[in-house]
Amino acid sequence: MKGRKQKTLSVDGGYPIGNRAEPEGLWGAQTFMWINENSLVTVQPNSRELLELIVSPSNMNEAYKRVKRNGGAGGVDQMDVEKLLPYLQVHGEALINSIKGGTYCPNPVRRVEIPKDNGKTRPLGIPTVVDRVVQQAISQVLMPIYDHTFSDNSYGFRPRRSTHGALRKVQKYVTAGYIYCVSLDLEKFFDTVSHSKLIEVLSRRIKDGRVISLIHKYLNAGVMVGGKYEETPLGVPQGGPLSPVLSNIMLNELDKELERRGHKFVRYADDCMILCKSRRSAERTRQSITKYVEERLYLKVNREKTHVGYIGRGIKYLGYSFWIMKGKCNLCLHAKTKARLTSKLKELTGRSNGMGYEQRKTALTRYIRGWMEYYKLAECKNFLQATDQWYRRRLRMCIWKCWKKVKTRFTNLMKCGISRNQAWQWANTRKGHWRIADSAILKRAIDNEKLKISGYPSLMGYYTRLHVQ
Numbered sequence: 001m002k003g004r005k006q007k008t009l010s011v012d013g014g015y016p017i018g019n020r021a022e023p024e025g026l027w028g029a030q031t032f033m034w035i036n037e038n039s040l041v042t043v044q045p046n047s048r049e050l051l052e053l054i055v056s057p058s059n060m061n062e063a064y065k066r067v068k069r070n071g072g073a074g075g076v077d078q079m080d081v082e083k084l085l086p087y088l089q090v091h092g093e094a095l096i097n098s099i100k101g102g103t104y105c106p107n108p109v110r111r112v113e114i115p116k117d118n119g120k121t122r123p124l125g126i127p128t129v130v131d132r133v134v135q136q137a138i139s140q141v142l143m144p145i146y147d148h149t150f151s152d153n154s155y156g157f158r159p160r161r162s163t164h165g166a167l168r169k170v171q172k173y174v175t176a177g178y179i180y181c182v183s184l185d186l187e188k189f190f191d192t193v194s195h196s197k198l199i200e201v202l203s204r205r206i207k208d209g210r211v212i213s214l215i216h217k218y219l220n221a222g223v224m225v226g227g228k229y230e231e232t233p234l235g236v237p238q239g240g241p242l243s244p245v246l247s248n249i250m251l252n253e254l255d256k257e258l259e260r261r262g263h264k265f266v267r268y269a270d271d272c273m274i275l276c277k278s279r280r281s282a283e284r285t286r287q288s289i290t291k292y293v294e295e296r297l298y299l300k301v302n303r304e305k306t307h308v309g310y311i312g313r314g315i316k317y318l319g320y321s322f323w324i325m326k327g328k329c330n331l332c333l334h335a336k337t338k339a340r341l342t343s344k345l346k347e348l349t350g351r352s353n354g355m356g357y358e359q360r361k362t363a364l365t366r367y368i369r370g371w372m373e374y375y376k377l378a379e380c381k382n383f384l385q386a387t388d389q390w391y392r393r394r395l396r397m398c399i400w401k402c403w404k405k406v407k408t409r410f411t412n413l414m415k416c417g418i419s420r421n422q423a424w425q426w427a428n429t430r431k432g433h434w435r436i437a438d439s440a441i442l443k444r445a446i447d448n449e450k451l452k453i454s455g456y457p458s459l460m461g462y463y464t465r466l467h468v469q
Helices: 047-054 057-070 081-101 129-147 163-175 195-203 209-219 243-260 279-296 335-348 357-374 381-402 406-415 420-427 433-437 440-445 448-454 459-466
Strands: 032-035 040-043 109-115 121-126 180-185 223-225 228-230 264-268 271-276 307-310 320-325 328-333
Touching (some): 129 243, 163 271, 163 328, 195 209, 243 264, 243 271, 328 335, 381 448, 381 459, 406 420, 420 440
Antiparallel strands (some): 032 040, 109 121, 180 307, 320 328
């Protein structure tokens, strides 16, 4: 059609369109359409008006929905997500006005300690549900702006990326010959982030000072520990919707430095693996990158947990280990992962944990299905077969204990196809529960097929369906 012109992108807020492949600015953020005399124009929101985008009704509504969907405990004000909507209906306008006016003050986060496998604890901060909505609103605007600037080797807390993608990338590099690695461990990363450094990095791209000020308020909100207030001069409280985005923005500095040096690496949150072709190269990389992290990013490297070695010898990454056969890298389970699995199954199949049949089946199904979904990339058939055998013995032990009385045992053994004489003999036995669970008579009475029909899950059953080569 004569006179028709192509849709164009206007220049707004200091974003000149040069010869770059990607323009800087609010990539992925909400855009607005405007019609001028000759063409349809896409107008980017001004970089100095980000706060208006954050508190816009559509963005705040989406933030509320996500907080509501995620649920979780209340913060220091004890308000839960069920009370959030009535609160926002009454105070929502005042909340937005206070954010725009710069008078909004976040509440301190409630500190709880989460137990770790080594017996220690990890601090977790729980913001109030109102603060979670505001943090989620900020996160929803920051993520599209920053995501396209992140490294392709970064997989943590990003859309359409997962631990499985990170593990596949490690496999790719190892198969290509990068068989030595630096397993970089940042000591208490979320507790040691320098606020000034983070604000400096944010200010390079975010030009709306009100947004920077609001984020700074969250960093300095402090924590409540045992009813006492403590300041937070360092760190990003782990547990709020904003902390994953801020951690990625901070650690993107490390990613860019590694890319500048030409290293092969994979990072998931603060778990970083740098891959090299020789041990000597890996040792040099550990020394130089440790210096960069501590002197330029003001973070701490845990030297005891930062390992250098051949990747096929028990190196742990995201719960997996690696083994190499004929030059190809394969995934397997780390020894600690195996130990955690057996420990959890032992807990769920304890004969004195007070669980009934249905409660135990539900708990086992939920745990085994979730575990297998995560570890479905691992080659672990032999281990799972052996674990299944031990696990079924524990199930038989629990069932036998539930048949407490002689009469009950006799009746149930008869129902399971055991002859009258044998049923009476074994119903009166004085052998212990664990020993009886491995007896031929109970294996025949409660065989694998009967356990399956009764609804008890098996590791190999899920492995067969879910395992990905």
